[in-house]
Amino acid sequence: MPQNQKDWKEEGLFNLAYSLLFKAGYLTLFGGEQNNNSTDPSSVYEEYKKFDGLLTKLARGTLKPEEKRTAQSVRQRLWELLAPAGLTEDSGSSPWLHAYRQLLREEGTDEETQKKAVLMQLWASQGNVGPAAFWLLGYLLTNPEALAAVKREMETLETSLPDGPVNTPVFDSALDETLRLTAAPFITREVVQEKTLHMANGQEYLLRKGDRVCLFPFNSPQMDPEIYQEPQKFKYDRFLNDDGSAKRDFYKAGRRLKYYTMPWGAGTNGCVGKQFAINTIRQFVYMLLTHCDLELCDPNAPMPEVNASRYGFGMLQPEGDLLVRYKPKSTL
Numbered sequence: 498m499p500q501n502q503k504d505w506k507e508e509g510l511f512n513l514a515y516s517l518l519f520k521a522g523y524l525t526l527f528g529g530e531q532n533n534n535s536t537d538p539s540s541v542y543e544e545y546k547k548f549d550g551l552l553t554k555l556a557r558g559t560l561k562p563e564e565k566r567t568a569q570s571v572r573q574r575l576w577e578l579l580a581p582a583g584l585t586e587d588s589g590s591s592p593w594l595h596a597y598r599q600l601l602r603e604e605g606t607d608e609e610t611q612k613k614a615v616l617m618q619l620w621a622s623q624g625n626v627g628p629a630a631f632w633l634l635g636y637l638l639t640n641p642e643a644l645a646a647v648k649r650e651m652e653t654l655e656t657s658l659p660d661g662p663v664n665t666p667v668f669d670s671a672l673d674e675t676l677r678l679t680a681a682p683f684i685t686r687e688v689v690q691e692k693t694l695h696m697a698n699g700q701e702y703l704l705r706k707g708d709r710v711c712l713f714p715f716n717s718p719q720m721d722p723e724i725y726q727e728p729q730k731f732k733y734d735r736f737l738n739d740d741g742s743a744k745r746d747f748y749k750a751g752r753r754l755k756y757y758t759m760p761w762g763a764g765t766n767g768c769v770g771k772q773f774a775i776n777t778i779r780q781f782v783y784m785l786l787t788h789c790d791l792e793l794c795d796p797n798a799p800m801p802e803v804n805a806s807r808y809g810f811g812m813l814q815p816e817g818d819l820l821v822r823y824k825p826k827s828t829l
């Protein structure tokens with residue numbers, strides 16, 4: 498333990514990243530601080546975590562009777578907490594949420610569906626950012642060379658990051674690599690017109706109108722050894738060219754790939770929050786690395802295993818946590 502023990506705070510990195518980013522994101526989009534019901538973001542987070550923990554079983558229909566009751570009461574509680582968010586222009590929520598709720602009303606959506614839709618937006622907007630920031634920081638802390646490279650790049654930036662575009666190729670590469678290893682969503686689509694898919698190996702699939710298609714890009718391209726050497730390994734500079742620019746050319750069977758990694762999905766239904774999420778994670782990592790001392794409690798701690806039940810549900814989550822300590826940097 499470093500000398501001035503009392504200044505350091507110990508915490509699991511997953512909990513640290515998820516709780517902070519959830520609360521910041523919730524306040525930004527749902528505006529709990531100024532809601533009439535003065536919803537405390539911590540209580541929303543507590544309920545949300547219970548919901549998130551049951552989500553995979555809920556979706557698979559494998560909840561035990563008692564879990565079913567908990568899931569129902571947690572959803573009810575979340576609906577109550579979220580009810581005022583975005584209802585009126587002065588509810589303190591973002592214009593986006595207000596416009597969304599207005600749209601639901603104009604389309605004549607019933608109360609029940611409106612509640613579900615708002616909860617779905619909470620999950621879509623907050624369920625992936627915290628876990629992504631956790632994996633990125635975890636990989637950096639367990640790979641000193643990568644951490645040093647990202648820190649070096651951050652030192653060249655202004656003291657606070659602008660909201661607009663920022664040129665951070667090293668950070669971007671480390672984030673792309675993190676997402677390649679830990680983003681595992683099912684990408685589902687309804688087939689609206691008959692189409693034949695031609696595979697790289699010559700195989701063909703006929704998609705019939707009305708079929709539902711489910712892609713799992715985690716297996717390929719993301720973990721495909723033909724595309725990425727040692728695919729299980731975190732290499733922070735995998736998405737960098739020798740000249741330091743972003744690398745976008747990856748090949749399979751000699752052909753350049755259009756979709757070489759798909760953490761955000763693709764096409765017209767791809768993630769609408771991508772840029773917002775990237776800016777948020779960059780800002781968070783920048784704040785932590787430049788304003789705080791942050792280190793592993795056990796310098797040799799390995800990255801935790803993945804919770805296997807979450808494959809298919811967006812960002813993976815760890816089994817257990819990675820214990821870190823942190824304190825504000827001394828200004829002298």
Ligand code: HEM
Nearest residue numbers: 621622625626629682760761762763766767768769770774
């Ligand atoms: C690391 C963070 C994030 C990841 C990895 C992620 C990933 C994804 C993926 C894989 C999809 C499905 C895309 C498809 O079917 O092709 C999706 C959809 C979506 N995401 Fe994200 N997302 C993230 C953050 C966010 C944020 C911050 C927001 C909002 C502020 C957001 C809003 C949405 C919405 C609304 C959809 C549904 C889009 C549609 O169906 O048309 N996401 N996201």
